[in-house]
Amino acid sequence: MEPVLQVDSLSKRFGSIVALDRISFTLEAGSILGLIGPNGSGKTTLLNTLNGLYRPDSGEIRYLGRPTRNLRPHQLALLGISRTFQTARVFHTLTVYQNMLIPLVHARLSRNEVQERARQLLTFVGLERSQALPASELSGGQQKLLEFARALMTEPRLVLMDEPFGGVHPEIKALLLERIREAQRERQVSFIIVSHEIPDLMSLARTVICMSYGRIIARGTPQEVSENPEVIAAYLGHPGGQGQRPATSLEQAGGHAS
Numbered sequence: 001m002e003p004v005l006q007v008d009s010l011s012k013r014f015g016s017i018v019a020l021d022r023i024s025f026t027l028e029a030g031s032i033l034g035l036i037g038p039n040g041s042g043k044t045t046l047l048n049t050l051n052g053l054y055r056p057d058s059g060e061i062r063y064l065g066r067p068t069r070n071l072r073p074h075q076l077a078l079l080g081i082s083r084t085f086q087t088a089r090v091f092h093t094l095t096v097y098q099n100m101l102i103p104l105v106h107a108r109l110s111r112n113e114v115q116e117r118a119r120q121l122l123t124f125v126g127l128e129r130s131q132a133l134p135a136s137e138l139s140g141g142q143q144k145l146l147e148f149a150r151a152l153m154t155e156p157r158l159v160l161m162d163e164p165f166g167g168v169h170p171e172i173k174a175l176l177l178e179r180i181r182e183a184q185r186e187r188q189v190s191f192i193i194v195s196h197e198i199p200d201l202m203s204l205a206r207t208v209i210c211m212s213y214g215r216i217i218a219r220g221t222p223q224e225v226s227e228n229p230e231v232i233a234a235y236l237g238h239p240g241g242q243g244q245r246p247a248t249s250l251e252q253a254g255g256h257a258s
């Protein structure tokens, strides 16, 4: 099967900062890729470039074989690339249900179809009984569930998730992990998931890549990457990141947060 995403020598600068430095990787259809790296290493910039918020300075992105570097986020959303954010971006004054309708306002689908999809997905993430509440009344973790459900409204082939588990209650995190796996298994959705939590990535992703200063410094299984000396050095040696490192299962047992 054709890869869902082929990224070739992608670069992005902000003034003198090289946020992405010749990033290349391939994402096979129906697979989950984990993305780690110290703060400021370029993870969010990579997602922003892949979903059309930023235009790369050079390099190529192919989504299902089609070059996408000149497309905007709403165009990519209609082609099947969805996105969630480090801090959930939901509309606080709208209800949970109304938030679900937003990705499809311009889609040529019947009202019934959109409503049915929204109801199914809210049930999928356990928010069906909160659908009439303003989104502001949800906890931070529930907002992340809502954002995930909303990202599935367009029936995407690829979902980009920026730190979906950060600061999320363990019960909600367990549900989110399960639903991501289910979406991958049963709907053939591919994911790129930014997280510092190696144990979570172990349960999701066969492959992890680690970025540092805009470059990919390691790729392999979650275990291999978390044990890679260059990866550990990048986390320890990063300015402002003293003691910050990918959370291993041992640390997590001790309640370490990254």
Ligand code: ADP
Binding pocket: 014, 017, 018, 019, 037, 038, 039, 040, 041, 042, 043, 044, 045, 046
């Ligand atoms: P991460 O998500 O890994 O923490 P980012 O992608 O947010 O890292 O940032 C990578 C680098 O690019 C950082 O040095 C950051 O300050 C810089 N950067 C990110 N976005 C912008 C922007 N819009 N304007 C200027 N610099 C930016």
Ligand code: MG
Binding pocket: 043, 044, 045, 086, 162
């Ligand atoms: Mg980030």
